[in-house]
Amino acid sequence: MATKNQASGGVSRQVLADHVYEALLGALMDGRLEAGTPVSIDGMARELDVSPTPVREALARLEATGMVRRMALRGYRVAPLFSPEELADLMDARLVIEPANAFMACKHADQQLTGRLQQAIEDLKAAPRGPSFAEFRAYWEADERFHRMIAESANNQFLLSAYNALGGQVQRFRFFGGLGVTDADYAIAEHTEILKAFEAGDAELARQKMIDHIEGVKQRSQHDSEVRN
Amino acid sequence: MATKNQASGGVSRQVLADHVYEALLGALMDGRLEAGTPVSIDGMARELDVSPTPVREALARLEATGMVRRMALRGYRVAPLFSPEELADLMDARLVIEPANAFMACKHADQQLTGRLQQAIEDLKAAPRGPSFAEFRAYWEADERFHRMIAESANNQFLLSAYNALGGQVQRFRFFGGLGVTDADYAIAEHTEILKAFEAGDAELARQKMIDHIEGVKQRSQHDSEVRN
DNA sequence: ACAGCATAGATCCTATAGGAAATGCGATTC
DNA sequence: GAATCGCATTTCCTATAGGATCTATGCTGT
Numbered sequence: 001m002a003t004k005n006q007a008s009g010g011v012s013r014q015v016l017a018d019h020v021y022e023a024l025l026g027a028l029m030d031g032r033l034e035a036g037t038p039v040s041i042d043g044m045a046r047e048l049d050v051s052p053t054p055v056r057e058a059l060a061r062l063e064a065t066g067m068v069r070r071m072a073l074r075g076y077r078v079a080p081l082f083s084p085e086e087l088a089d090l091m092d093a094r095l096v097i098e099p100a101n102a103f104m105a106c107k108h109a110d111q112q113l114t115g116r117l118q119q120a121i122e123d124l125k126a127a128p129r130g131p132s133f134a135e136f137r138a139y140w141e142a143d144e145r146f147h148r149m150i151a152e153s154a155n156n157q158f159l160l161s162a163y164n165a166l167g168g169q170v171q172r173f174r175f176f177g178g179l180g181v182t183d184a185d186y187a188i189a190e191h192t193e194i195l196k197a198f199e200a201g202d203a204e205l206a207r208q209k210m211i212d213h214i215e216g217v218k219q220r221s222q223h224d225s226e227v228r229n
Numbered sequence: 230m231a232t233k234n235q236a237s238g239g240v241s242r243q244v245l246a247d248h249v250y251e252a253l254l255g256a257l258m259d260g261r262l263e264a265g266t267p268v269s270i271d272g273m274a275r276e277l278d279v280s281p282t283p284v285r286e287a288l289a290r291l292e293a294t295g296m297v298r299r300m301a302l303r304g305y306r307v308a309p310l311f312s313p314e315e316l317a318d319l320m321d322a323r324l325v326i327e328p329a330n331a332f333m334a335c336k337h338a339d340q341q342l343t344g345r346l347q348q349a350i351e352d353l354k355a356a357p358r359g360p361s362f363a364e365f366r367a368y369w370e371a372d373e374r375f376h377r378m379i380a381e382s383a384n385n386q387f388l389l390s391a392y393n394a395l396g397g398q399v400q401r402f403r404f405f406g407g408l409g410v411t412d413a414d415y416a417i418a419e420h421t422e423i424l425k426a427f428e429a430g431d432a433e434l435a436r437q438k439m440i441d442h443i444e445g446v447k448q449r450s451q452h453d454s455e456v457r458n
Numbered sequence: 459a460c461a462g463c464a465t466a467g468a469t470c471c472t473a474t475a476g477g478a479a480a481t482g483c484g485a486t487t488c
Numbered sequence: 489g490a491a492t493c494g495c496a497t498t499t500c501c502t503a504t505a506g507g508a509t510c511t512a513t514g515c516t517g518t
Binding site: 267269270271272281285301302303304 | 498499500501
């Protein structure tokens with residue numbers, strides 16, 4: 001067997017299925033796997049030079065994120081892109097969850113959190129805004145990090161699960177992948193407003209600023225999808 | 230396998246992994262698998278008389294629901310029961326999501342929905358309230374159905390995903406399994422209030438009544454956990 | 459030329475085998 | 489008596505094989 005486990009890294013304890021999961025996630029995020037494309041278990045196993053078993057397990061996990069869909073006895077395929085209506089629904093769902101996250105996170109915000117939020121904003125400013133996936137990915141990573149830190153700081157594992165379940169954070173990336181960053185200036189300004197509320201320790205204000213931000217994202221995304229069509 | 234019985238109905242073809250998933254779910258809900266106990270892949274395969282491969286896939290799906298935890302190279306184990314603090318967190322999360330569901334569901338409620346909600350309440354009244362798992366399960370099923378119908382009627386796949394992600398609906402069942410139904414009268418009254426709001430088409434009232442209901446569940450559950458200790 | 463059927467290939471699904479790691483237990487030593 | 493080491497068993501993890509089903513291509517008949 002060619003299980004040449006490279007004893008290099010300290011925590012090299014990773015199961016092959018985890019590797020496959022990461023590889024598939026990367027392929028989905030980079031757009032190498034387009035929406036609607038079938039994902040063959042055997043084919044992916046050949047491509048990654050592993051057996052079908054780990055691929056099967058990785059796909060079962062991916063299905064929970066909504067990035068792939070499974071039809072019994074007919075295999076997996078990449079989930080379709082969002083329609084403008086679905087995108088609006090996603091924003092409505094974010095409007096339910098994220099303001100609550102902001103409110104609760106603000107209640108026990110400390111210097112460390114505000115510092116990291118500041119850093120995320122700085123990274124957002126510095127990120128390139130080109131249309132290529134690699135460029136866009138840096139921008140998206142900083143944006144996602146800002147929101148995720150707030151969700152984690154709400155200190156409620158269930159709200160965090162709900163946030164993760166939206167999962168569309170990733171789908172959203174795929175949706176705008178071909179369009180590039182169009183609203184960076186707005187997003188940076190709105191993020192800064194949220195950060196200010198955190199620094200002031202005003203939880204109610206933080207909630208409102210998060211609402212304003214997501215409302216803004218919703219409106220701008222709808223405008224963008226109209227432009228595209 | 231001679232599974233070519235198509236005369237029996239539409240669901241003739243089911244994958245073994247689905248069967249294993251259902252079996253594990255049932256074992257978890259009935260309390261046959263207690264919190265913290267390890268779930269051996271090979272052992273479960275022997276018990277269900279299948280190969281480890283479908284068991285592995287079913288467990289990968291179950292992990293996403295939070296009912297089992299996985300440690301790489303060390304197998305799966307049943308997730309621990311909730312502490313009173315975690316239970317309070319779960320109720321806080323429900324307070325974020327479910328009132329929003331009620332509000333949106335009420336906006337396009339029809340005769341069919343209110344009829345089904347009424348039926349769920351009737352089932353709740355008729356359900357036995359004994360301490361055994363089988364009895365409690367009927368009660369829990371009617372309760373869960375009431376909330377799930379509202380979540381589905383909100384017509385937003387992302388909010389529904391968030392609701393599913395709470396998943397603790399099932400965990401909650403396990404938590405109270407040993408305690409029996411203690412607040413049926415309150416729950417029935419509160420459900421009825423929600424239904425009335427739906428019938429009146431008052432979305433804002435539906436939201437408020439859902440808040441009242443979950444607040445009530447939260448307080449009563451905390452009281453119960455104190456009694457238990 | 460077009461419809462229908464048969465065959466071939468691909469794919470999914472499950473079972474089995476075997477290597478690698480972890481756990482449990484007993485013996486040994488201080 | 490307690491701690492540590494080594495061996496055996498259990499368990500996880502991956503690979504491979506084969507049966508069943510779906511898809512596609514080519515052929516035949518009208």
